[in-house]
Amino acid sequence: MSQAVVAVNAGVLLPILAPAIGAAVVLVVDIAAQRLRRTHYMIALVSLVVGAVGTFAGLGMVAGDARQTLCLPGGGQCMYAADAVASALQLAALLAAGVTLLLSWPDDKKQSSGGTAVIVSLVLAATAGATAVAGARDLGSWLVALELATLPTVALVALRGARSAISGAIALLTTALVSFGLLALAAALWFTATGSGFLTPAAALTAIDDPTRRPILVLAVALVVAGIGFKLSLVPFHAWTPEAYDGAPLPIAAFLAGVSKIAALAALLIVIRAIAPLGAPALISIAIVAAASMTLGNIMALRQNGVVRLLAWSTVAQAGWVVMPLATVTSGAVFASGAYLLAYVLATLLVFAVVAALVQTRGAARARDLSGYHALVHDHPVLAAALGLALLSLAGLPPGVLGLVAKVTALRPVVAGELWWLAVIAAVNAVLGVAVYLRWLRVVMATAEPDTDVTASVAAPALSAHPATLVAVGLAAVALVVTSMNPQLILGLLGS
Amino acid sequence: MILLLAALAIPALTGTALILTGRDSVRSSEANANLVSLVASVATAALVVATVITRPKVDYQWLPSLGVRWQFSVDGISAPLLILTAALGIAVVVHARSYPPHGGSATTFYGCLQLVEFGALATFLSRDAVVFFLSFEVVLIPMWVLISRFGDSHDLPARADASGRFVLYTVLGSTLMLVGILALVHSAGTANLDALAAARGAGLGRSTQMVIAALLLVGLGIKIPLWPFHTWLPPAHTIAPTAGSVLLAAILLKMGTYGIVRLVIAPLPIGFGALAPVFAAAGVIGILWGGLACLVENDLKRLIAYSSVAHMGFVVLGLSSGTTVGLQAALFANIAHGVVSALLFFLVGGLKERWGSADLATARAALREVSPRLGLALVVGFAASLGLPGLVGFWGEFLAMYSAWSPAADRPEGFMRVLAVLAVTGTAVAAGYSLRVLRLIWSGDRTSPTHVDAHGGEWSVLAVLVSAVLVLGVAPGIVLNTTSKDVSVITSEVSR
Numbered sequence: 001m002s003q004a005v006v007a008v009n010a011g012v013l014l015p016i017l018a019p020a021i022g023a024a025v026v027l028v029v030d031i032a033a034q035r036l037r038r039t040h041y042m043i044a045l046v047s048l049v050v051g052a053v054g055t056f057a058g059l060g061m062v063a064g065d066a067r068q069t070l071c072l073p074g075g076g077q078c079m080y081a082a083d084a085v086a087s088a089l090q091l092a093a094l095l096a097a098g099v100t101l102l103l104s105w106p107d108d109k110k111q112s113s114g115g116t117a118v119i120v121s122l123v124l125a126a127t128a129g130a131t132a133v134a135g136a137r138d139l140g141s142w143l144v145a146l147e148l149a150t151l152p153t154v155a156l157v158a159l160r161g162a163r164s165a166i167s168g169a170i171a172l173l174t175t176a177l178v179s180f181g182l183l184a185l186a187a188a189l190w191f192t193a194t195g196s197g198f199l200t201p202a203a204a205l206t207a208i209d210d211p212t213r214r215p216i217l218v219l220a221v222a223l224v225v226a227g228i229g230f231k232l233s234l235v236p237f238h239a240w241t242p243e244a245y246d247g248a249p250l251p252i253a254a255f256l257a258g259v260s261k262i263a264a265l266a267a268l269l270i271v272i273r274a275i276a277p278l279g280a281p282a283l284i285s286i287a288i289v290a291a292a293s294m295t296l297g298n299i300m301a302l303r304q305n306g307v308v309r310l311l312a313w314s315t316v317a318q319a320g321w322v323v324m325p326l327a328t329v330t331s332g333a334v335f336a337s338g339a340y341l342l343a344y345v346l347a348t349l350l351v352f353a354v355v356a357a358l359v360q361t362r363g364a365a366r367a368r369d370l371s372g373y374h375a376l377v378h379d380h381p382v383l384a385a386a387l388g389l390a391l392l393s394l395a396g397l398p399p400g401v402l403g404l405v406a407k408v409t410a411l412r413p414v415v416a417g418e419l420w421w422l423a424v425i426a427a428v429n430a431v432l433g434v435a436v437y438l439r440w441l442r443v444v445m446a447t448a449e450p451d452t453d454v455t456a457s458v459a460a461p462a463l464s465a466h467p468a469t470l471v472a473v474g475l476a477a478v479a480l481v482v483t484s485m486n487p488q489l490i491l492g493l494l495g496s
Numbered sequence: 497m498i499l500l501l502a503a504l505a506i507p508a509l510t511g512t513a514l515i516l517t518g519r520d521s522v523r524s525s526e527a528n529a530n531l532v533s534l535v536a537s538v539a540t541a542a543l544v545v546a547t548v549i550t551r552p553k554v555d556y557q558w559l560p561s562l563g564v565r566w567q568f569s570v571d572g573i574s575a576p577l578l579i580l581t582a583a584l585g586i587a588v589v590v591h592a593r594s595y596p597p598h599g600g601s602a603t604t605f606y607g608c609l610q611l612v613e614f615g616a617l618a619t620f621l622s623r624d625a626v627v628f629f630l631s632f633e634v635v636l637i638p639m640w641v642l643i644s645r646f647g648d649s650h651d652l653p654a655r656a657d658a659s660g661r662f663v664l665y666t667v668l669g670s671t672l673m674l675v676g677i678l679a680l681v682h683s684a685g686t687a688n689l690d691a692l693a694a695a696r697g698a699g700l701g702r703s704t705q706m707v708i709a710a711l712l713l714v715g716l717g718i719k720i721p722l723w724p725f726h727t728w729l730p731p732a733h734t735i736a737p738t739a740g741s742v743l744l745a746a747i748l749l750k751m752g753t754y755g756i757v758r759l760v761i762a763p764l765p766i767g768f769g770a771l772a773p774v775f776a777a778a779g780v781i782g783i784l785w786g787g788l789a790c791l792v793e794n795d796l797k798r799l800i801a802y803s804s805v806a807h808m809g810f811v812v813l814g815l816s817s818g819t820t821v822g823l824q825a826a827l828f829a830n831i832a833h834g835v836v837s838a839l840l841f842f843l844v845g846g847l848k849e850r851w852g853s854a855d856l857a858t859a860r861a862a863l864r865e866v867s868p869r870l871g872l873a874l875v876v877g878f879a880a881s882l883g884l885p886g887l888v889g890f891w892g893e894f895l896a897m898y899s900a901w902s903p904a905a906d907r908p909e910g911f912m913r914v915l916a917v918l919a920v921t922g923t924a925v926a927a928g929y930s931l932r933v934l935r936l937i938w939s940g941d942r943t944s945p946t947h948v949d950a951h952g953g954e955w956s957v958l959a960v961l962v963s964a965v966l967v968l969g970v971a972p973g974i975v976l977n978t979t980s981k982d983v984s985v986i987t988s989e990v991s992r
Contacts, residue, residue, distance in 0.1 A: 335561070385516070397667070398615075398634045408626060408674065409562060415678040420707070427671035434667045438640070438660065445645065447600060491561035 006079070009069040013080065014054025015090040015131040019097070022047025023124035030117035037106045037116040044101055044120045051131065052094040058087030059493045077198050082135040084495025085338045089266045090131040091493065092342050096258035097127040099349050099476060103356045104251035105468030115159060123255065126152040130263035133270075139187045139197050142270060146183065149263035150176045150231065153256060157248040168247020171240035175230045179237075182227035189220035199274045208277055217278065224271045225285055231264035232319045233312075235292040245312035250359060253308055254352035257315050258345045265322060265341050269334055272326050287327035291425045293320030298432035302439065305370045307355055310440070311348065314394065317433060318344045324426060325410050328417030336409045338494045343393065343406035346483065346490075350390035350476035354383050357465040357473055376444045384444050386477040393480060395437035396430060402480060405487040497552045500568055503543035504618055507585070510536035511610030511638070514603045526602035533589045533606040540613065541582035547621075548575045558627075563687060567623040572982035573827060574620040576975050577754060580834045581620065581747050585613040587960070588739040591842055593953040595738060595849055600645040608638035609739055616747045620754060625677045625687045628755070632670055632719075635748060636663055642740035643732060650853075658731035665728040669718030673755065676711035680763060683708070693762035693986065705767025712760050713768075713775055719752030722775075722812060723782035726805045733801035734854075738845025741797065745804050745837035750830050753811050757823070761815065762986045769906050772816040776900065779812025780915045780922070787925030791932065796847070796854040799933065800840050803881060806922060807833045807893075813919055814896035818907050820980075820987045822899030827979045828972060829892025832880070835968065836889055839961040840877045843870060846954055847937075850947040856933070862940035867949035871938050873958045878930040880965045883923050887969035891976075893923065904987075 010017060025047070026040045033039075058067045061084040070079035082090065100123060106116055129148030136142040154176060158169035193216040196203035207213040229237040245253045297317025304310040322344065325336035358367035358380070366372030377384040393400030396407040407430065414423050483490050514529055548570055556566040570578065588609055597605035615634030622628045644659035681687045683700055697705055718725040733741050760768050768775075786806030793799040807829065814826030847870065848854040863871035880889040900916035903909060950958055968974060 339561075392637065397637055398630065399637070401630065404630060404633060405559065405562075407671075408629070408678070411675060412562070412678050412682070415675055416682045423675045424672070427668065427675055430671040431664050431668045435660070435664055438663060442644065442656070445641070447645070486558075488559050488561060491559060494561070 006070050006072060011054070012067045012069040012082070015051045015082075015087075015094065016128050016135070018047045018051030018054060019094065019124040019131065020128040023121040023128065026117050026121045026124065040116050040120045041101055041105060044124055045098055047124065048094045048098045048101070048127070051127075052091055052098075055082075055087045055091040055094070058082050058084060059091065059495075060084055061087070061495050063495055065495075077137070077200065079138045079141055079198075080135045081137050084493070085269060085334055086134040086266060088338060088342065088493035088495075089134045089262050089269075092345055093127055093130040093134070093259050093262040093266075096262065096345055096349055097123055097130075097255070099353065099472045100251050100255040100258065102468045102472035102475075103254060103353060104249070105466055107466060119156065119159065122152040122156050126150070126156070126255070126263075127259055130259050130266065133263050134266035136267075136270065137199055139190060139199065142199060142267060143180075143183060143187055146231075146263065146267045147176075147180055149260065150179070153252070153260055156252045156255065157244055160247075160249050162247070164247040165249070166247070168244040171243040171247075175237075175240040179227045179230035182223050182230075186220045186223035186227060189216050189223065193217040193220060199270050201274050201277055204274050205277050217275070221271065221275055221278070222285055224268070225289065228264050228268045228271075229289060232261060232268070232323065233293075233316045234289045234319050234323065235296045235316065236289075238293065238297070238316045238319075241316055242309045242312040245315075246306065246308050250308070250352065250356050253311070254349060254356075257311065257348050257352065261315070261319070261322075262341065262345060265337065268323070268326070269337065273334060276329060283327050283329065286323055287419060287422050290320045290324040290327060291422055293317060294324070294429040295320075295425065295432070298429055298436055301436040302432065306368055307370055307373070307440070308368055310370070310436070311351060314433075314436060315348070317429065317436075318348075318394070320429070321407070321410050321426070324422065325413040327419060327422060328413045330413045330416045332416070333413040335494050336413050339491055340406045340410040342490050342493070343402045343483075343487075346476065346480055347390045347393040347400070347403060350386060350473070350480055351394070353469065353473040353476050354387040354390065357383055357469045360465040360469060361463050370440065370443055373440065373443045375446050378447075383473065386473055387444060388441055389477065389480055389484075391437040391441050393484065395434045397434060399484060400480075401484040402487050402490065405491075409491070497554055499543050499550065500547045500552050500554055500570075500621065503540055503547055503582075504568070504614060504621070506536050506540045506543070507610040507614035507617065511607045511614060514607030514610065517603060526596055529603045529606045530589060530593055533610060534586070536610060537582075537585040537589050537613070540617075541586055544578050544582040544617065548578055562626065564626045565624050565687075566627060567688060568618075568621040569623050569690075570621065572979045573757060574754070575978055576827070576831050577620045577747075577750055577834075578617060580750075580831055581613060581616045584742060584746050584834070584838055585609070587838065587842070587957045588742055590953045591742075591845075591957045592739055595845065595954075597646050597737060597739075599647070599649055599737075604641065605646055605737075605739075608642050609743070611635070611638040612642075612743050612747075616743075616751065619751050623689045625681055625689060625692070625759065628689070628758070629670065629674050629677055632673070632751060632755070635751075636666055636670075639740065639744065639748070642743075643736045646737045646740065647735040648737075654731070655735050658735040661728045662732040665718055665721075665725070669715045669725070669752075671715070672711050672718075673715030673759075676708050676715055677759065679708045679711065680759065684763065689758050689762075693758070695763065697764050697766055700764070700767075702766050702770070705764045706770050707767075709760050709764045709767030709771055712764075713756065713771060716752045716755045716759070717775075717778070719755070720749055720808050720812065721752070721805065722778050723785050723805065723809070724778070726782065726786075729805060730798045730801040733804075733841075734795055734798045738841060738848075741841040741845065742838045745801070745841055746834040749804065749808060750834060753808070753815065753826065753830055756815055757827070757986070761823070769818060769904075772818060773908055773911055776813050776816035776912065776915050779809040779816065780918050782806060782809035782812070783919055783922035784925065787922050787929060790929035791925065794856045796844050796856055796933070796937075797841070798854075799856070799929070800837065800844060803926070803929070804833065804837055806926065807837070807881070807889075809922070810893045810896045810919065813900050813915065814892070816903075816907075817896075817899035817912065818904030818987065819899050819902070820984050821895055822903070823983045823987055824976055824979060825892050825895030825899055827983065828975050829896060831975050832888040832892045832968065835961060835964045836877060836880045839873060839958065839965065840881065842954070842957055842961065843873050843877060846870070846950060856936050859942065860937060861942050861944055861946050863938045865941060865943050866946045869950045869955055869958070873950070873962055874938055875934060876962045876965055878934055880969070882927045882930040888965045888972075890969060891972040893919075897923075
């Protein structure tokens with residue numbers, strides 16, 4: 001009897017395999033039949049839905065449980081293990097990718113350059129990377145999956161070919177390379193310190209007690225925080241974010257704000273869980289980075305007049321909130337961080353979907369500038385309501401109850417860990433955040449027509465938004481309304 | 497139980513429905529919106545009265561991941577505030593029949609009024625500390641809309657400033673309060689307010705209690721507003737429409753003092769005892785500061801706002817004394833200020849509509865001569881405001897000063913007596929500014945430019961409030977007997 005080296009359970013890997021296979025199928029179909037643009041999108045959506053269904057079994061599992069596969073023989077360690085938090089992040093990544101595809105759905109009227117297969121397969125590949133990194137438990141898979149989630153986004157940003165897109169892509173590429181270098185170094189140090197290729201608490205424990213290996217492990221963790229900091233847009237690793245968001249096509253910016261952030265946090269959570277025994281000193285860097293991110297992000301967002309740049313800086317600020325709970329070693333930290341990320345991704349995707357719909361109806365120049373939102377509530381009351389709900393959820397004020405509950409969840413571990421200074425900085429930033437989003441909402445709700453816009457609205461022909469975009473707005477809005485009424489629907493995904 | 501849930505559901509659903517359905521400011525839709533609101537407010541008030549009588553308890557699981565439950569019930573401390581909220585909920589709608597909102601669609605206006613009422617009722621009813629916080633936040637956005645869209649449109653930058661200041665200050669306060677609540681819940685192990693009150697801080701060290709109490713006092717102090725955090729209140733009152741001013745002064749400010757009773761005095765007796773002298777001193781500075789500002793203020797709405805700061809200072813003084821009498825006085829002064837400030841803001845709102853401004857320096861027709869009903873209401877309102885015996889304003893302030901003169905055993909008696917003396921000086925200042933206003937606009941023999949007297953909805957609202965001032969002034973036992981039992985439970989250990 002020959003025994004397999006590792007046992008593979010394809011069902012457990014479905015969240016990764018489905019988008020990966022989807023990407024391959026799209027490319028094959030493109031070779032076979034070249035004019036089928038919409039078919040690519042249909043294939044992609046199906047593969048994302050199949051992947052999403054594949055995550056269901058892992059959602060809401062009790063702490064300590066995980067769906068494992070790729071295990072070493074003889075009951076050895078597993079290279080893939082998705083617990084409740086990882087499954088929830090996978091689900092969010094797959095759904096966020098679906099929204100991105102809906103936003104970039106091809107338009108019949110415009111004859112584009114036939115790059116849809118490339119776009120779709122890149123989106124699917126990056127999504128597969130995001131779902132893979134959430135479950136990766138060994139250094140190799142973790143590093144490769146994280147890069148798989150990053151590199152396709154560089155191409156996606158650059159594909160538009162405009163000058164701003166290229167500069168955005170270069171910013172992103174440079175960041176990706178530096179980040180990869182830091183993470184590869186971190187992986188090497190981890191291996192040096194622990195002698196293990198696995199990112200598990202057991203591996204970390206062997207190094208913690210040894211005074212010569214402990215500093216190496218701490219250095220490895222610091223490099224991980226820096227490397228992931230680039231991907232999560234944490235200050236001081238955030239500088240690429242406004243460039244890349246503003247240069248990228250809108251759906252790709254939504255992808256960067258959604259799927260890419262999920263991948264980055266998933267990668268960070270794996271390391272954080274592994275080093276929990278290391279204790280608080282290693283995590284003080286996260287506290288400082290979190291405080292700096294939310295403060296700088298909010299202050300810069302207050303000064304932006306372009307909505308995509310505003311959203312980019314808002315991402316920086318929200319990333320600070322996402323990692324803030326991880327600054328403590330309390331048990332609820334990973335749960336809180338995941339919960340905050342899911343709430344942020346849902347609200348941000350809705351904002352991007354509304355902006356995309358307005359780009360289609362009012363033109364890019366108007367929809368990408370804050371002043372173009374003047375009195376939106378009169379022209380497009382439904383879109384304005386969706387936008388208002390999403391902005392209030394980001395600000396953390398009712399009726400955006402989901403965002404408020406996320407803030408409560410994120411603050412809990414900080415208070416339990418008695419990091420009073422961080423809690424007070426967070427409170428001040430809650431105020432700054434409200435100022436950022438209400439500044440936008442105030443424009444949306446304004447009543448009088450400004451003189452300058454009269455000519456523009458007369459000149460612009462009345463366009464209608466693409467049905468796929470409206471579907472994306474509708475799905476995200478319904479999801480946000482339902483989860484605001486019952487936030488447990490989101491919290492429950494992450495397990496108890 | 498159904499009664500209580502319906503009392504919350506009716507304003508919430510009516511408010512949401514009104515905001516979502518209304519978009520244009522058609523004349524007929526305004527009458528409909530008023531009628532719908534009136535029916536909803538009356539139904540809510542009936543249900544609130546039934547709830548107060550039957551005292552049901554509601555307890556549902558809501559967010560098991562965070563241990564948050566829908567726990568609602570009524571006791572003697574919240575009952576008078578619930579009745580006040582429900583009654584004023586009707587009054588603002590009736591009063592708005594005489595003064596239709598301008599600046600936006602009527603349905604939005606009435607919808608926001610309903611949502612503010614919902615948030616206030618939920619705050620006073622909730623028995624879960626986190627739900628208390630969430631309810632606290634519900635009122636923010638509707639109130640922001642009321643000020644920023646329906647407020648005085650003479651000076652648009654000032655209006656934007658006032659509404660923004662209101663939201664940002666309050667969010668800072670409530671987020672600090674959230675940090676305090678989470679710390680309290682984490683260290684006490686329960687989020688149930690009754691359980692927290694019953695535990696009396698058992699198991700919490702003095703320093704822990706002081707940190708948590710300080711966070712909560714600053715957070716709730718901004719809402720009260722306590723000197724030196726009061727600077728958001730005068731602009732908000734000056735700009736807000738009449739209904740907004742009434743709800744803000746009569747109900748929203750009470751949420752701060754109510755929160756201090758529930759979250760600080762009852763569960764953290766030692767921490768509050770240590771901070772009480774500082775808290776009381778800030779209250780007394782508020783009494784003098786507000787009173788002195790009133791002596792020179794020429795905008796009538798701003799003047800009443802400053803007098804609110806002074807009156808809330810008496811509430812703070814009573815709360816700080818640590819005695820049953822002091823707490824009773826504070827709760828009574830809460831209600832008294834609710835009735836008097838509602839009366840004065842209704843009155844001044846009507847005068848501002850008639851005069852076109854609320855400037856005291858402009859020569860007007862004497863109210864005594866041209867509008868005896870308005871004149872009567874003004875005299876009663878300011879007489880109550882200066883604390884004339886026999887009117888509602890007397891009991892709370894008199895008892896608060898008495899309790900400061902003979903405070904609980906663990907309070908510094910000499911210091912509290914100094915504060916009591918200063919507070920007495922404050923009542924003299926109050927007499928000064930009240931008589932100044934009466935001299936300027938009530939007395940005299942000018943009869944031009946004439947204006948119509950109050951009639952219809954406006955007069956019925958004023959008449960009811962004038963009667964409430966008289967009835968509660970003659971028979972304060974109505975409120976004091978309701979609160980006494982629950983107050984003595986809270987103070988039983990501290991009082992002599």
